[in-house]
Amino acid sequence: MKALIWDGEKARVINTRPLPRLRDDYILVRTVAVAINPTDCKATSQGRAATNGILGCDFAGIVEEVGAKVTKPWKKGHRVFGFAHGANSNNSEDGAFAEFITAKRDLCMATPEKMAFEEAASVAASAFTCGQGLFEEMKLNTPDNPIGERQYILIYGGSSSAGSLATQYCKLAGYPVLTTCSPNNNELCRSRGAEAVFDYNDTNCAQKIREYAQGELFLVWDTIGSQQGIEICMESMSTKPGHKAYGTILLNRITRQDVDYSSSILMTCLGEAFDVLGKHFPAETEKLEFAKRQASLTERLLREGKLKPHPVRVGGRDFHGVLDEGLPAMLEGIVSGVKLVYRVADT
Missing domain, CATH: 3.40.50.720 (NAD(P)-binding Rossmann-like Domain)
Structure with a gap:
């Protein structure tokens, strides 16, 4: 599959990435759209990802497979959006900038029926x-x-x-x-x-x-x-x-x-241990439990039309656009009032 990774020296797009292993408490998602966050820019500029680790956090897509211990009633074909631990120095399979990704079970949210994938991709990390x-x-x-x-x-x-x-x-x-x-x-x-x-x-x-x-x-x-x-x-x-x-x-x-x-620290919401910039963050179950409640709240407010996604600007060239246009624009500080979103199948 295609993915945007950190190869140990720089970020680059590859076409030979194997599908990630599906953990029991995760779901496998075919991504349709991804969004860029400031943390993605910091990860590439600071080189703080596992070698061959997938980059990116925000995504929207379609459920392909459900892990054995997932408690939310996800099924193949459901439209979802969520957040992945991009540039995880402890697990190279985490991250959202790939054609197929794994995402934490109960932190994924149902995309409202009338909401486009591009809008949904902008929400979760924020x-x-x-x-x-x-x-x-x-x-x-x-x-x-x-x-x-x-x-x-x-x-x-x-x-x-x-x-x-x-x-x-x-x-x-x-x-x-x-x-x-x-x-x-x-x-x-x-x-x-x-x-x-x-x-x-x-x-x-x-x-x-x-x-x-x-x-x-x-x-x-x-x-x-x-x-x-x-x-x-x-x-x-x-x-x-x-x-x-x-x-x-x-x-x-x-x-x-x-x-x-x-x-x-955003990544603590997953309730999993990780290391970044020489500091260790232990797994905290209470962080995950709180994040579950925030996911439920956000999902409901979006469904009821009480919460509006941030305006999005949709770019082209899938992960190549993320790498060549989106990340540099974010680093230069020329993105204002919008979130940069890219369609995964847009070549």
Whole structure:
């Protein structure tokens, strides 16, 4: 089969990859579309995959075979989307950028009937990232248990894929959402539910956020993790007494001692041990159990039309397009307000 792999020195497309072994708690999926995430770019730029390991995380496709211990009622022919551990240094068979892949059983989700594969491929990694950061680590109320009071949250980086979904989850959970983006993405952020949008390049950005919230901003979730962003987040937050929390998807550090800090690592949601950049992450069953609940929530919200996928830009040339166009564009920072998606059979 065709796959995009890390050969030990560089990423390249091959046509001779054998089908992955089907583990008991996995399903075999024929991929139809895949999406690029920032973690995919970091994996290739840092060379942190097993030799001959499959790259990529986000996919949508069709179930081909079901493992013996899978508990969800998947059957051959079901349309699914989900997340795979791309560039896994511990298992070269994991990853989404291949014609056939294996994916964790209960973390796969049913693609809504009227949703295209290309849209579905853009959702899972960002959905699990949001669940970990907002609900597991920051302990915010979920859409199933909306907050009973008006409490602002700032989603820093609202036009990112994670930021776009986070805005929607938080609004559904009852939080008025403030967010930042470049002005050309203002309408996207508003369409996803942001109450107010601020230009992160405005030198008075933090002051404007603080004034809008009348000094009552106690919650921030940062999807970018830049030094500029951290400074804006810290300056935006309230200095009044009360619990203040800053969450992020990167291992940032903050200077304010009165703000609780939390971070999350996406790959831990699979509940399997792995190593990355010299650090070992043990298997954590509770992470997997939480991710199952997030998968069920996301699946339902999409089915009910309450959650919109991030806008997608569909590229050509299957995995060659991912390698030659998509990953370089992401690394150059020229992708904004969309998620890059590629059809697997598009040659």
